[in-house]
Amino acid sequence: MVNKIVQILYGIFIKPFLSIVIGVRYENKQVLKAKEQYIIVANHNSHLDALSIISALPGSKLANTFTVAAVDYFGRNSLFRKVVRFFFNAIFIKRNRQVGDPSAIEQLDAYLKNGKSLILFPEGSRGKPGVLSDFKKGIAVLLKRNPNIHFIPAHLNGFGRVMPKDSNLVLPMLSKVRFGNPIKVGAQKMEDILSIVKDSILKLKPIGEKNLNKF
Amino acid sequence: MKILNHFIPTEILHTLGFVFGLIMLCLSVFYFINKKRSTKFTRELFLRTRSWAFLAAGIATVVVSPKIIGTLIIAYVSFAAFREMASISGFRTADRNALFAAYCSIPIQYLLIYHNMSALYFAFIPVIMFTVLPFFLIAKGDTKGIGKSMALIPAILMMCVFMISHLAMLFGIEESTLPAGPGGLILFLVALTALNDVFQYIWGKLLGRKKIIPAISPNKTRAGFIGGVLSTGAIAAALNFLTPLSLQEAVLTGFAIGIAGFAGDILISAIKRDLNLKDTDDVIPGHGGIMDRMDSLVLTAPVFYYLLTYFLSVEVEIIQKAEFAMAEVLTQVHYKYNLVW
Numbered sequence: 001m002v003n004k005i006v007q008i009l010y011g012i013f014i015k016p017f018l019s020i021v022i023g024v025r026y027e028n029k030q031v032l033k034a035k036e037q038y039i040i041v042a043n044h045n046s047h048l049d050a051l052s053i054i055s056a057l058p059g060s061k062l063a064n065t066f067t068v069a070a071v072d073y074f075g076r077n078s079l080f081r082k083v084v085r086f087f088f089n090a091i092f093i094k095r096n097r098q099v100g101d102p103s104a105i106e107q108l109d110a111y112l113k114n115g116k117s118l119i120l121f122p123e124g125s126r127g128k129p130g131v132l133s134d135f136k137k138g139i140a141v142l143l144k145r146n147p148n149i150h151f152i153p154a155h156l157n158g159f160g161r162v163m164p165k166d167s168n169l170v171l172p173m174l175s176k177v178r179f180g181n182p183i184k185v186g187a188q189k190m191e192d193i194l195s196i197v198k199d200s201i202l203k204l205k206p207i208g209e210k211n212l213n214k215f
Numbered sequence: 216m217k218i219l220n221h222f223i224p225t226e227i228l229h230t231l232g233f234v235f236g237l238i239m240l241c242l243s244v245f246y247f248i249n250k251k252r253s254t255k256f257t258r259e260l261f262l263r264t265r266s267w268a269f270l271a272a273g274i275a276t277v278v279v280s281p282k283i284i285g286t287l288i289i290a291y292v293s294f295a296a297f298r299e300m301a302s303i304s305g306f307r308t309a310d311r312n313a314l315f316a317a318y319c320s321i322p323i324q325y326l327l328i329y330h331n332m333s334a335l336y337f338a339f340i341p342v343i344m345f346t347v348l349p350f351f352l353i354a355k356g357d358t359k360g361i362g363k364s365m366a367l368i369p370a371i372l373m374m375c376v377f378m379i380s381h382l383a384m385l386f387g388i389e390e391s392t393l394p395a396g397p398g399g400l401i402l403f404l405v406a407l408t409a410l411n412d413v414f415q416y417i418w419g420k421l422l423g424r425k426k427i428i429p430a431i432s433p434n435k436t437r438a439g440f441i442g443g444v445l446s447t448g449a450i451a452a453a454l455n456f457l458t459p460l461s462l463q464e465a466v467l468t469g470f471a472i473g474i475a476g477f478a479g480d481i482l483i484s485a486i487k488r489d490l491n492l493k494d495t496d497d498v499i500p501g502h503g504g505i506m507d508r509m510d511s512l513v514l515t516a517p518v519f520y521y522l523l524t525y526f527l528s529v530e531v532e533i534i535q536k537a538e539f540a541m542a543e544v545l546t547q548v549h550y551k552y553n554l555v556w
Contacts, residue, residue: 023295023298023302025498129308158302161302164308167311169311169312169315171311171314171315171318172294172298172301172318173301173302174298174299174302174496212302214308215305215306215307215308215310
């Protein structure tokens with residue numbers, strides 16, 4: 001029931017808002033239909049990043065795809081937490097783990113073992129505007145532990161201008177979301193997996209195109 | 216023809232039928248040429264014509280629609296054009312508030328036009344927004360590069376919203392004076408603008424030798440320009456049944472649209488040159504962005520609107536003078552023969 005409501009809200013409000021008002025355009029969206037389970041890995045500049053990736057998903061996969069969110073930011077108060085969980089299907093993880101807390105990797109791994117898909121921003125935070133910061137190791141660990149799961153690289157160009165880090169004003173600006181083909185990484189070294197993931201995201205941006213994530 | 220109480224003049228239907236027939240004919244010819252021997256040029260030509268079919272469908276929707284739908288569509292096109300220019304122009308983070316204010320002015324402008332508040336819609340962007348916008352920039356306190364933003368945001372607003380909104384203003388002209396309604400005027404203007412582009416291109420390819428401004432647009436030649444303007448005048452005479460103008464006035468309007476179309480084209484070309492872009496966007500296959508296609512319309516719309524209002528007011532003046540003279544003659548006759556009504 002809740003899933004149906006979310007699906008309808010995305011269908012009649014969020015998707016049209018993103019494409020008609022903001023001017024988001026997708027490339028290679030059909031790869032999301034091909035695989036049953038995947039981890040979408042994308043660069044992170046704006047709160048709209050997750051929203052636009054979820055909007056690209058086929059409606060039937062909405063309920064099965066979870067977005068990884070930091071509890072110290074998105075779990076600030078219970079209302080905000082509920083809203084984020086409702087719209088993003090969020091899994092809350094702790095960025096600064098103390099002794100005794102459940103490991104974020106274990107948490108996400110359990111979801112993957114249950115056949116769920118993930119949306120992950122390995123940069124960890126939105127960082128400096130327009131700069132791709134270093135990836136956290138977590139994505140490599142997850143891919144290594146689940147060698148059968150594909151990851152889909154996604155490159156988002158433009159959302160840093162639509163809604164940058166320290167602003168709540170949403171400004172319509174043309175933006176692109178590009179998906180790459182699903183990739184499987186075998187048993188390789190952690191650093192290699194990380195660089196494969198990073199390169200596959202960077203490769204999606206055409207060479208001549210400007211970095212639209214900063215002004 | 217009548218749909219839901221909205222009357223569509225026969226002239227418009229015939230013209231639209233002719234236009235679509237022509238496009239479909241070209242499209243099928245180019246399709247087969249492209250299928251037989253595909254080169255970059257033929258594929259481009261096919262894509263371009265196919266996009267023209269979609270654009271023509273959009274224009275046809277505006278032309279046959281009642282005022283509210285037509286105004287809404289033109290407003291959205293304005294918005295999309297503004298968004299495109301704002302996306303490529305290279306603004307600063309400090310400009311976001313001013314850009315947001317500029318976005319907000321778009322619905323207001325079209326609301327004023329929809330409600331026929333002519334004094335306000337002529338003043339809103341050139342006077343009010345031009346005054347207000349710089350203060351959004353000043354309030355941010357970032358003065359580095361503020362001069363460029365102060366000039367650029369109003370300029371883009373002027374091109375993409377104020378100029379384009381003259382199309383919607385045509386809906387406000389008194390319908391009893393128009394043979395094919397306001398839709399006829401829009402069709403006349405858009406058809407002439409589009410055909411002017413096409414004919415400038417064709418004449419330039421056929422006869423063009425001497426370039427006008429190679430630094431901005433290497434494809435613009437003197438022969439193309441003159442041929443285009445003359446052809447547009449001829450087409451204006453042929454399409455005159457859509458307007459209330461006399462034949463001479465229509466031809467004059469055609470020439471003016473030809474010149475304004477050329478000017479609008481090089482205006483946007485110059486901006487693209489500065490930004491090192493070939494096209495403003497890639498949303499229309501074979502054409503580029505919205506402003507690549509609307510570049511001529513930015514100037515032809517106001518030129519057509521003001522010429523038309525001038526000719527119409529002259530006509531009204533002549534009629535008023537004639538009525539006045541007639542009344543005078545009648546009173547003299549009455550006086551002479553002592554007639555009593």
